[in-house]
Amino acid sequence: MERIHVTVRARPLSPEDEKTSPWRISGNSIFIPNHSTKFEFDQIFGEECKTINVYQARTKDIVQAAVRGFNGTVFAYGQTNSGKTHTMRGSGTEPGVIPLAVHDLFQIIQQDVDREFLLRMSYMEIYNEEINDLLVPEHRKLQIHESLERGIYVAGLREEIVASPEQVLDLMQFGESRRHIGETNMNLYSSRSHTIFRMIIESRDRSEDEDSCTSCDAVRVSVLNLVDLAGSERAAKTGAEGVRLKEGSHINKSLMTLGTVIKKLSEGAESQGGHVPYRDSKLTRILQPALGGNANTAIICNITLAQIHADETKSSLQFASRALRVTNCARVNEILTDAALLKRQKKEIEELRAKLQGSHSEHLGEEILNLRNTLLQTELERERIALELEEEKKTQAEWQKRVQRAGQKNRKFEFNGVVFK
Numbered sequence: 001m002e003r004i005h006v007t008v009r010a011r012p013l014s015p016e017d018e019k020t021s022p023w024r025i026s027g028n029s030i031f032i033p034n035h036s037t038k039f040e041f042d043q044i045f046g047e048e049c050k051t052i053n054v055y056q057a058r059t060k061d062i063v064q065a066a067v068r069g070f071n072g073t074v075f076a077y078g079q080t081n082s083g084k085t086h087t088m089r090g091s092g093t094e095p096g097v098i099p100l101a102v103h104d105l106f107q108i109i110q111q112d113v114d115r116e117f118l119l120r121m122s123y124m125e126i127y128n129e130e131i132n133d134l135l136v137p138e139h140r141k142l143q144i145h146e147s148l149e150r151g152i153y154v155a156g157l158r159e160e161i162v163a164s165p166e167q168v169l170d171l172m173q174f175g176e177s178r179r180h181i182g183e184t185n186m187n188l189y190s191s192r193s194h195t196i197f198r199m200i201i202e203s204r205d206r207s208e209d210e211d212s213c214t215s216c217d218a219v220r221v222s223v224l225n226l227v228d229l230a231g232s233e234r235a236a237k238t239g240a241e242g243v244r245l246k247e248g249s250h251i252n253k254s255l256m257t258l259g260t261v262i263k264k265l266s267e268g269a270e271s272q273g274g275h276v277p278y279r280d281s282k283l284t285r286i287l288q289p290a291l292g293g294n295a296n297t298a299i300i301c302n303i304t305l306a307q308i309h310a311d312e313t314k315s316s317l318q319f320a321s322r323a324l325r326v327t328n329c330a331r332v333n334e335i336l337t338d339a340a341l342l343k344r345q346k347k348e349i350e351e352l353r354a355k356l357q358g359s360h361s362e363h364l365g366e367e368i369l370n371l372r373n374t375l376l377q378t379e380l381e382r383e384r385i386a387l388e389l390e391e392e393k394k395t396q397a398e399w400q401k402r403v404q405r406a407g408q409k410n411r412k413f414e415f416n417g418v419v420f421k
């Protein structure tokens, strides 16, 4: 069990706002002097910090764990204009968490010579409670489904196979141009939708030695979500009317559901069998595994220390503070293939036979009978799995084709303009 990691990042202030700011930061605490308002977090970054520092606080570990098969989710939360997009996407002069994670991901994979990887990416937005695929503009109003095999997933969402950071960032750029952005009084380029950038990491052992291990045919599949939420906003401050007002109300409603989900989880509702309203918004439904589920999760809470936004900042910090009390249980997502099961069975049969050969005494009649029965059952099971394996080989041939297509065959990668072999 591990709790959600929460960092706070304060955006730079104008010299005027600096003079009147009521907030003080000391180590991992943020407070208003002579006031009961005080919060503590895993880490607090002041206005002079760089995104790389925020990235290294926790996201870097989550990326590393994702390569080892653990799901990971990082999201930026905060009021409009607090610096969420600046943190997640970055700018021309300062890369954001997403490009930093993408470069790290490829670097870690290159160094892992024992496994072969297949990476896919998807990019979606939730706009006015509708899910749109940012990689395929005509894929709109996508639906969320759940199955035993795939868990919660967005049906019809494009998952593009990717082989280099540049390819990922190009696709992201393409998606960005389709994302809903609008001007408000508070932000010239305000995100009007929540976006979920996702990397799906599949890997398996490279070992070709038949007997070396039983896990070499096991496939690990993990999902890394990097989420840029739209900001909570007050119509009076943003000056929203018409379309902007409708967007704002959808944004606030889904963020409110996120707040309720976090509140319920922080009160232990789920472990006590209580209701957690994941289904009340698309955002919480998609992020369900990251909220109290099977994932390493981090929240970057973006705030402003300006006097005029003190109420909104306090409300963001209250949300973040509750999130500190939510625990997740991340585990390696490993699918044991039939080939791996067969190897396991083969070993068992050999052990049973060896036991049978060693059991000659007449007093051991019943034990020998039991061993024979177990051996028979194991051999039947082995035959069944062998049949299934035939089917699976076809799937594996498809895997090889995909790896080949992704340009990863023979560990050949292009990274930062350099070809690695």
Ligand SMILES: Nc1ncnc2c1ncn2[C@@H]1O[C@H](COP(=O)(O)OP(=O)(O)OP(=O)(O)O)[C@@H](O)[C@H]1O
Pocket: 010, 011, 012, 047, 078, 079, 080, 081, 082, 083, 084, 085, 086, 087, 091, 187, 189, 190, 191, 192, 229, 230, 231, 232, 302
């Ligand atoms: N740490 C920072 N350093 C420099 N500039 C920043 C920083 N944080 C935010 N900004 C600037 O402030 C403006 C608003 O930031 P941004 O668009 O990231 O806010 P946001 O929280 O994503 O807003 P919205 O919810 O409306 O989309 C941008 O011009 C951005 O470049």
